[in-house]
Amino acid sequence: MRLSVIGCGYLGAVHAAAMASVGHEVVGIDVDEAKVRSLAEGVAPFFEPGLQEILSEGIDSGRLSFTTDVAAAKGAQVHFIAVGTPQSKDSYAADLTYVNAAADALLPHLSDGDVVAGKSTVPVGTAAALASRIEQTGATLVWNPEFLREGWAVKDTIDPDRLVVGTESGAAGERAADILREVYHPAVTKGTPYIVTDLATAELVKVAANAFLATKISFINAMAEIAEVTGADVTQLADAIGHDERIGRRFLGAGIGFGGGCLPKDIRAFSARAEELGRGESVAFLREVDAINLRRRDRAIQLVIDALGGSVFKRNITVLGAAFKPHSDDIRDSPALHAAVQLRGLGAWVTVTDPAALDNARRLHPQLNYVDDRDEALRQADAVLVVTEWDEYRRQLDPVHAASLTAGKVVVDGRNCLGSTAWREAGWAYYGMGRR
Numbered sequence: 001m002r003l004s005v006i007g008c009g010y011l012g013a014v015h016a017a018a019m020a021s022v023g024h025e026v027v028g029i030d031v032d033e034a035k036v037r038s039l040a041e042g043v044a045p046f047f048e049p050g051l052q053e054i055l056s057e058g059i060d061s062g063r064l065s066f067t068t069d070v071a072a073a074k075g076a077q078v079h080f081i082a083v084g085t086p087q088s089k090d091s092y093a094a095d096l097t098y099v100n101a102a103a104d105a106l107l108p109h110l111s112d113g114d115v116v117a118g119k120s121t122v123p124v125g126t127a128a129a130l131a132s133r134i135e136q137t138g139a140t141l142v143w144n145p146e147f148l149r150e151g152w153a154v155k156d157t158i159d160p161d162r163l164v165v166g167t168e169s170g171a172a173g174e175r176a177a178d179i180l181r182e183v184y185h186p187a188v189t190k191g192t193p194y195i196v197t198d199l200a201t202a203e204l205v206k207v208a209a210n211a212f213l214a215t216k217i218s219f220i221n222a223m224a225e226i227a228e229v230t231g232a233d234v235t236q237l238a239d240a241i242g243h244d245e246r247i248g249r250r251f252l253g254a255g256i257g258f259g260g261g262c263l264p265k266d267i268r269a270f271s272a273r274a275e276e277l278g279r280g281e282s283v284a285f286l287r288e289v290d291a292i293n294l295r296r297r298d299r300a301i302q303l304v305i306d307a308l309g310g311s312v313f314k315r316n317i318t319v320l321g322a323a324f325k326p327h328s329d330d331i332r333d334s335p336a337l338h339a340a341v342q343l344r345g346l347g348a349w350v351t352v353t354d355p356a357a358l359d360n361a362r363r364l365h366p367q368l369n370y371v372d373d374r375d376e377a378l379r380q381a382d383a384v385l386v387v388t389e390w391d392e393y394r395r396q397l398d399p400v401h402a403a404s405l406t407a408g409k410v411v412v413d414g415r416n417c418l419g420s421t422a423w424r425e426a427g428w429a430y431y432g433m434g435r436r
């Protein structure tokens with residue numbers, strides 16, 4: 001099938017390449033000329049495992065192309081809107097400028113019977129507001145939220161946990177849901193649940209899922225706060241409660257908290273939308289989820305200060321990690337970089353290393369010292385702060401070897417990802433988050 005994808009960021013570029021990889025003919029459209037040039041040459045403009053391979057294959061096969069010209073969308077049967085919905089500059093609400101601009105740009109190129117499928121995460125009610133404009137062209141709007149995780153985006157797009165398609169009631173909506181089923185045919189035939197619902201439910205499924213995940217993380221981080229004043233160990237607590245299948249161990253990783261381009265802004269946008277709807281109190285807990293999350297960043301910084309005897313001024317601190325999570329170069333709202341910047345602000349000499357995110361970090365925070373080589377970054381450190389649980393730090397960094405490089409033997413494990421016993425045995429003062 002012929003598809004267009006408007007917006008070629010972390011979501012859209014992966015979606016376009018993944019759809020080409022399952023046999024569709026796809027054009028990706030973005031206003032960013034540099035990004036489009038890179039994609040059109042078959043070079044992934046950001047780090048996402050597996051993207052480079054499917055991108056090159058798609059371009060070589062002739063099924064995948066990229067352009068800045070939205071007119072290229074004409075002739076596609078399904079048009080995916082995959083642009084960003086960042087937090088507004090002056091409030092918690094989502095900024096819908098790019099969604100509206102994408103829809104406006106697409107309108108003149110839509111034909112009768114086309115399907116426009118919104119993938120962006122939007123406040124509930126956005127699709128209903130867009131639908132009448134889209135439908136004037138004879139096209140049908142559906143909402144088809146995306147649940148991909150960065151670092152696993154290719155797998156999550158080709159082989160998702162579930163597919164959700166929200167439509168308006170009536171024959172056009174049913175037809176559009178059938179067309180989307182055809183788009184996702186390979187996943188659907190494998191038995192992936194395909195949930196057809198209304199527009200509002202589809203929009204809400206996405207924000208509810210992210211709100212739940214954020215709540216789960218902040219719940220365990222709240223337990224970490226209690227563990228810190230009681231001498232308990234939050235990792236053992238998480239293991240123990242995680243054995244209960246109703247609770248489950250995943251997303252109970254206590255540490256410096258969640259960041260990235262989705263969870264933080266999505267829970268804020270959800271709060272803002274609920275307030276607009278007169279139901280602010282229904283999700284008032286999300287404010288607390290956000291507050292707990294931000295407190296954990298302060299806690300990690302405080303642990304470093306305390307471990308260095310009350311001040312980090314002119315002390316050498318090596319920060320292991322810059323990305324908001326491993327297997328990604330995304331530094332949006334990264335707790336790792338937040339900690340690095342704060343420590344620098346307190347007068348520390350901060351050196352940051354990361355296997356993938358250094359170029360992005362350098363552009364955003366030029367005041368920090370960046371070193372590509374992990375061992376080089378560790379040299380002469382008075383304290384080490386681990387904030388992104390890359391295997392390079394979690395599994396491959398031998399504490400005995402690390403101790404031979406650093407000046408001090410203080411390690412703050414902001415992700416509770418190191419083997420504390422091995423680090424202590426190697427002579428390190430080990431500090432975890434919510435751990436003894």
Ligand code: UDX
Nearest residue numbers: 146147148149150251252253257258259260262324325
């Ligand atoms: C999230 C959702 O998981 C995904 O379904 C949605 O489509 C987009 O938002 P993503 O932002 O890629 O995906 O990252 P995710 O794996 O959810 O992690 C988010 C943050 O939470 C990261 O900073 C991660 O380090 C942190 N996290 C995750 C924890 O602090 N503890 C955990 O136990 C799990």
